[in-house]
Amino acid sequence: MEKEILNQLEVWFQNDEHQEIVDLIKALPKEDLNYNLIGQLGRAYNNLEQYDLALEVLSSVANLGSDDALWNFRMAYSYFYKNDYQEALPFLERCLELGDEEENTRLLYQWCQNELAENNINLEFEELIIDPNIEYIRLLKTENFISVLFLIEQEKVLKIAENMEKINQKAYMNGYNWEAFLNFYLAKYHPVVLEKMDSDPEAGMYVAHYEPSAVNETKAKMLAKIMIELVENEEKLYSLVKEYASEIEWD
Numbered sequence: 001m002e003k004e005i006l007n008q009l010e011v012w013f014q015n016d017e018h019q020e021i022v023d024l025i026k027a028l029p030k031e032d033l034n035y036n037l038i039g040q041l042g043r044a045y046n047n048l049e050q051y052d053l054a055l056e057v058l059s060s061v062a063n064l065g066s067d068d069a070l071w072n073f074r075m076a077y078s079y080f081y082k083n084d085y086q087e088a089l090p091f092l093e094r095c096l097e098l099g100d101e102e103e104n105t106r107l108l109y110q111w112c113q114n115e116l117a118e119n120n121i122n123l124e125f126e127e128l129i130i131d132p133n134i135e136y137i138r139l140l141k142t143e144n145f146i147s148v149l150f151l152i153e154q155e156k157v158l159k160i161a162e163n164m165e166k167i168n169q170k171a172y173m174n175g176y177n178w179e180a181f182l183n184f185y186l187a188k189y190h191p192v193v194l195e196k197m198d199s200d201p202e203a204g205m206y207v208a209h210y211e212p213s214a215v216n217e218t219k220a221k222m223l224a225k226i227m228i229e230l231v232e233n234e235e236k237l238y239s240l241v242k243e244y245a246s247e248i249e250w251d
Helices: 002-014 017-026 035-047 051-058 069-081 085-097 102-118 156-165 173-190 214-232 234-247
Strands: 135-143 146-150 196-200 206-210
Touching: 002 017, 002 035, 002 069, 017 035, 035 051, 035 069, 051 069, 051 206, 069 085, 069 102, 085 102, 102 135, 102 196, 102 206, 135 214, 156 214, 156 234, 173 196, 173 206, 173 214, 173 234, 206 214, 214 234
Parallel strands: none
Antiparallel strands: 135 146, 146 206, 196 206
16 A cells, blocks of 8 residues: 555656645555655655745654655755755755765755855855955865855956856856856866866856865866956956857856
8 A cells, every 4th residue: 555655656746746745645544654654745845845844744753864864855955945054954964974975965965055155154164265365266175075166246257247248148147157158168278177076056156066185176276266367367258258159058
C-alpha cells in the first residue's frame, strides 16, 4: 500500500501537483504516517511556499532526521526561502558533513553564504583583500568554498553596464549576462581560471566559486584581479562588446 502511495506522490511531484500530495497525506490515519511520508509532506509544503508548515512538519521528526542529508536539506530550504539564512546555514553544513554531493545542496549553500556576506551578517569566513579601495569585488574563503563576489549593483559597475547596453542592446548586464561575458572573456584570454570554476549569477550579483585548495585560491585571486582590471579600464570592456558581442551567449 505504501509503495503505491509513494508512486502516486512521485507522479504528482513531477507534475507540480503539490496540493494533491498534501491532501492525500493529511487524509491518511495518523498511525500510517511514517518518516518517509512526513518528509514528502514537508517537501510538498516547501513547493507550495508554505515554509512555516514545512518546518513544523519536518521538525516533528527531527530525532530521525538529524543524520539524514535529505531532511537537513529540506529544513535548510524552508529557512532559506523565509530569508532566514543564519538558520538555514547549519542544516546545509550538516548536509555536507553527511556526504551530500548534490549540486542543489552546493548551490543553496553558496547562495546562503552570499546572502549573509552581502548583508554583512557574521559568518565564519576569511576575507582575502585584493584591493582595499575596491568595493565591488569581495574574495571570501570558507571551509568549503573560495568565492569571488562581483557586486554588480555598485554605482561604478552600474554606470559601466549602462554604457555596455548602449553599445549593444543584448548586453543588458544583469548577473546572467556578466556570467556570459566573463565566460567568453576568460575562455579566450585566461582559460586556466575557468578550470574547476562554478558560477552563480543572480539579478544583483555574480559569484564564482572554487573548492578550497592552494591552486584554486590562486585562481580566485587571479579572477578577482582580472575583473578589477576590466572595470577600472572600462574602455576595454566597451571595445570587447563592440568586437565580440555576436560571439557571446547573452541571456
